[in-house]
Every structure is written in structure tokens, then in C-alpha cells.
Amino acid sequence: MDTIHTIGRRKTSVARVFLKEGTGKITVNGRNVEEYFTIPTHKKTVRQAFAVTDTEGKFDVKATLKGGGITGQAEALRLGIARALVEVNPEFRPLLKKEKLLTRDPRMVERKKYGQPKARKKFQFSKR
Numbered sequence: 001m002d003t004i005h006t007i008g009r010r011k012t013s014v015a016r017v018f019l020k021e022g023t024g025k026i027t028v029n030g031r032n033v034e035e036y037f038t039i040p041t042h043k044k045t046v047r048q049a050f051a052v053t054d055t056e057g058k059f060d061v062k063a064t065l066k067g068g069g070i071t072g073q074a075e076a077l078r079l080g081i082a083r084a085l086v087e088v089n090p091e092f093r094p095l096l097k098k099e100k101l102l103t104r105d106p107r108m109v110e111r112k113k114y115g116q117p118k119a120r121k122k123f124q125f126s127k128r
Contacts (some may be wrong), residue, residue: 008080020058
């Protein structure tokens with residue numbers, strides 16, 4: 001099997017994922033995944049696609065993460081891994097789709113409007 005390259009996105013985070021057969025080692029920006037993601041929820045999020053398809057410990061992942069925050073990066077990585085697994089074996093598609101792991105979350109931060117302190121918050125109204 002050759003190396004498979006996919007991209008996952010979430011908010012402003014972009015994850016470039018390189019998947020190949022191996023021992024289950026996940027490297028993020030040159031660091032071990034345990035070191036990069038310190039919160040247990042994020043570690044679980046990253047491994048979710050492997051858990052659903054029952055392929056834990058069968059593939060090595062090398063990922064490059066850019067932009068956004070830690071949660072966005074974890075979810076972008078999850079999408080990238082899920083897409084790569086579908087390329088490896090198309091039979092994984094219904095399993096991953098059922099868990100909503102192949103859906104690109106479209107929610108983004110709303111832009112700030114002029115004359116307001118934030119996107120929706122207004123400055124305090126003064127009658128006099």
C-alpha cells in the first residue's frame with residue numbers, strides 16, 4: 001500500500017494527513033499525538049475513525065496541522081483520517097457516515113460588523 005494523502009478542515013484549521021500501513025503511530029507536526037493533544041477528549045476524537053472501523057494499530061498517521069485552536073485541529077485531523085480510511089477501503093464509508101465522521105462541519109466564526117463591538121452584540125443604547 002502506498003501513502004494516502006487527504007485533507008481535513010474545521011473552522012480555520014487545516015489538517016494534511018498522510019496514512020500508510022504500520023503499527024498505529026500517530027505523529028502531529030513532528031510530535032507524538034499524546035504530546036500534541038494533552039486533553040483526553042481530543043485524543044479520543046483523533047482516534048474515533050479507527051475505533052469505528054476497528055483498524056486501531058494497523059495504520060501510521062503523519063499529519064501537519066495549521067491554523068485555528070486545539071479543538072478545531074483535533075476535529076480537522078479526525079476528518080482527514082476518516083477520508084483516508086475510505087480511500088483505503090470503500091467498505092468503511094457507511095460505518096463512518098453513520099457516525100457523521102465524513103461530514104465537513106461548515107460552522108465558522110461570524111464576521112464582526114462595523115458600528116458594533118462584535119458580530120451580534122450592540123453598543124449600549126443611551127436615550128439621553
